[in-house]
Amino acid sequence: MNPVPRRISPAVLAEVLYLVNLLLAPGLAFLALLVLFRRHRASADALTRIHVRQSFAASVVAGMLLVVVPGLIALTGDLSRPGIWTLLLLYFVSCHAGLVMLGVLALARALAGKPCAYPLPGALR
Amino acid sequence: MKYQSQAVAKPYFIAAIGLFLGQILFGLIMGLQYVVGDYLFPAIPFNVARMVHTNLLIVWLLFGFMGAAYYLIPEEAERELFSPKLALAMFWIFLVAGAATILGYLLVPYATLAEMTGNNILATMGREFLEQPLPTKVGIVIVALAMLFNLSMTVLKGRKTAINLVLLLGLWGLAIFFLFSFYNPANLVKDKFYWWWVVHLWVEGVWELIMGAMLAFVLIKVTGVDREVIEKWLYIIIAMALISGLIGTGHHYYWIGTPEYWQWWGSVFSAMEPIPFFMMTLFAFNMVNRRRREHPNQAAVLWALGTGVMAFLGAGVWGFLHTLAPVNFYTHGSQITAAHGHMAFYGAYALVVLTMISYTMPILRGREANSRKAQVVEMWAFWLMTIAMVFITLFLTAAGILQIWLQRIAAEPMGFMAAQDQVALFYWMREITGLVFFTGLVLYIVSFFIKGEEARAS
Structure with missing residues (x-):
């Protein structure tokens, strides 16, 4: 078993910021994650490097999935039709919940001192 | 298992699974009634199917909680259950009362069931999830109190851990809040x-x-x-x-x-x-x-x-x-x-x-x-x-x-x-x-x- 870090490591912080970006402070937490990413993306510590790169890339993909895709649905669909609203809300809720769940799994891995891999396209390895 | 008395959990779990099966069957019946309104009418009207579906859910979960507690508490307390016989007696009382209640829902019009079971003495029926007749509610309280006595005595005489104390607190809360029914x-x-x-x-x-x-x-x-x-x-x-x-x-x-x-x-x-x-x-x-x-x-x-x-x-x-x-x-x-x-x-x-x-x-x-x-x-x-x-x-x-x-x-x-x-x-x-x-x-x-x-x- 890997040793459990005593202080909040950049790996854990990165995953926390990924979740905060989704749940509490979208945008603001992303900026903090960006700073963390720039500081630790080439870290000598593999665990830090993997979590920081993964959570940053996953945040970018999450932003696309939660902003761009619903935006496209709203722009191309007729919002006076209830079917479009049903699709839009169902997509947003399911997608958001799924992304949060991936973040929880990644945070659990970071807390246990283990690497993670978001199953998202474009995630940095 | 570490303690022989943990075996009392087994019948509780078997009953829980059986009632879970019943709950899902009535869920399927009700799901079909949503789209085929007269399916099984008048034998099982929608309101009855719904009541059976939700009540079976509550009852099987309670059986599951009780079984789990009878297994968990002795192991955490590092001693035999205070009274395995009491736990088994409560199992049969709860099972018979539960089965009788479900049969009552299915076989007797609800208003008649209310009349037959003393709802005029203390009106407690007719509310969603708490549809049980008065004797069933009293039975639930008796079973819960007997279980709490049994488990609390086990913990009092044995090791106190965060897990068994939190579980006991939850079960006491369950019994106390049920009194509002x-x-x-x-x-x-x-x-x-x-x-x-x-x-x-x-x-x-x-x-x-x-x-x-x-x-x-x-x-x-x-x-x-x-x-x-x-x-x-x-x-x-x-x-x-x-x-x-x-x-x-x-x-x-x-x-x-x-x-x-x-x-x-x-x-x-x-x-x-x-x-x-x-x-x-x-x-x-x-x-x-x-x-x-x-x-x-x-x-x-x-x-x-x-x-x-x-x-x-x-x-x-x-x-x-x-x-x-x-x-x-x-x-x-x-x-x-x-x-x-x-x-x-x-x-x-x-x-x-x-x-x-x-x-x-x-x-x-x-x-x-x-x-x-x-x-x-x-x-x-x-x-x-x-x-x-x-x-x-x-x-x-x-x-x-x-x-x-x-x-x-x-x-x-x-x-x-x-x-x-x-x-x-x-x-x-x-x-x-x-x-x-x-x-x-x-x-x-x-x-x-x-x-x-x-x-x-x-």
């Missing part, structure tokens, strides 16, 4: 106000303590992680559950005639209610990631992780979805509530009971884990039921969104039944996924009969 004021606002003290304070209060304790117990056993680590998590989780859940009751008070301030209190505190479920998921995965052993019962590990995930999604996410007062203004009493109810009950409580059964039943049958073959079938059951429940929830959510639009947002709002007609497609899809769920449950039962060589730790 006997209080039925004539004023409808007061009636609903206190009705939630049973329903909400059970599922979003004390049951979370029971769930947390059971999950912590199984995680200690299957991961080998230090008890101290798991207990710290448990303390924080139950603190958050109570901080958010108690005043979170306010989200039921928005539109029942209570003061307006409940819209603030309810919104703010129930917005925090996903936190304990979020922590439970993190807790379960963190413990499994830090495990010190590969337990041979991998099916139990899967059920435990599934509990975390599905509880967070069903109770946390789908609860938050419609908990804020401005949103709830539109969504209350719609199929969104049904979507949340299905996934939350399955994720938080059905799964945690199944986790306990999965971990304990092989031990109660004399082995650490079932054969690999039996576990594979059990895991198939998990995935079939869980994926089916995800889709049931999604279809009901879609039905709910459409229903709200048609009934409450459209320029010319439709009536309830006209809107129901428009969402029938989603009800059909829900019924089909219900059949998948049923298949999963049948596989789960089949897994108990699959023999083979006991699985060993890898």
Whole structure:
């Protein structure tokens, strides 16, 4: 078993910021994650490097999935039709919940001192 | 098993599974009645099927909690159960009372049942989930008190751990809050106000303590992680559950005639209610990631992780979805509530009971884990039921969104039944996924009969 870090490591912080970006402070937490990413993306510590790169890339993909895709649905669909609203809300809720769940799994891995891999396209390895 | 008296858990678990099967069968009947209105009418009217479906849910979960407690408490307290005979006697009383109640629902008109069972002496019937006749309610109290006496005496004479104390606290809370089912004021606002003290304070209060304790117990056993680590998590989780859940009751008070301030209190505190479920998921995965052993019962590990995930999604996410007062203004009493109810009950409580059964039943049958073959079938059951429940929830959510639009947002709002007609497609899809769920449950039962060589730790 890997040793459990005593202080909040950049790996854990990165995953926390990924979740905060989704749940509490979208945008603001992303900026903090960006700073963390720039500081630790080439870290000598593999665990830090993997979590920081993964959570940053996953945040970018999450932003696309939660902003761009619903935006496209709203722009191309007729919002006076209830079917479009049903699709839009169902997509947003399911997608958001799924992304949060991936973040929880990644945070659990970071807390246990283990690497993670978001199953998202474009995630940095 | 470490203590012979833990064996009393077995009949409780068997009864729980049998009643679970009954619950799903009535769910399927009711699901079909949503789209084929006169299906099985007048033999099983919709209101009766619904009552049986929800009451069986409560009763099988109570059987599961009791069985789990009779297994867990002696092991944590490191001594035999105070009175195994009392536990067995209570099992038979509860089973006979439960079966008689369900038969009463099915065979006697509800109003007649109320007359026959003394509802004129103390009127407690006719309220959703608390439809049980007076003698059944009294029976539940007797069974619960006898169980609490039995378990409390065991803990008092034995080792006190965070897990058995949290479980006991949850079970005491369960019994105490059930007493409000006997209080039925004539004023409808007061009636609903206190009705939630049973329903909400059970599922979003004390049951979370029971769930947390059971999950912590199984995680200690299957991961080998230090008890101290798991207990710290448990303390924080139950603190958050109570901080958010108690005043979170306010989200039921928005539109029942209570003061307006409940819209603030309810919104703010129930917005925090996903936190304990979020922590439970993190807790379960963190413990499994830090495990010190590969337990041979991998099916139990899967059920435990599934509990975390599905509880967070069903109770946390789908609860938050419609908990804020401005949103709830539109969504209350719609199929969104049904979507949340299905996934939350399955994720938080059905799964945690199944986790306990999965971990304990092989031990109660004399082995650490079932054969690999039996576990594979059990895991198939998990995935079939869980994926089916995800889709049931999604279809009901879609039905709910459409229903709200048609009934409450459209320029010319439709009536309830006209809107129901428009969402029938989603009800059909829900019924089909219900059949998948049923298949999963049948596989789960089949897994108990699959023999083979006991699985060993890898």
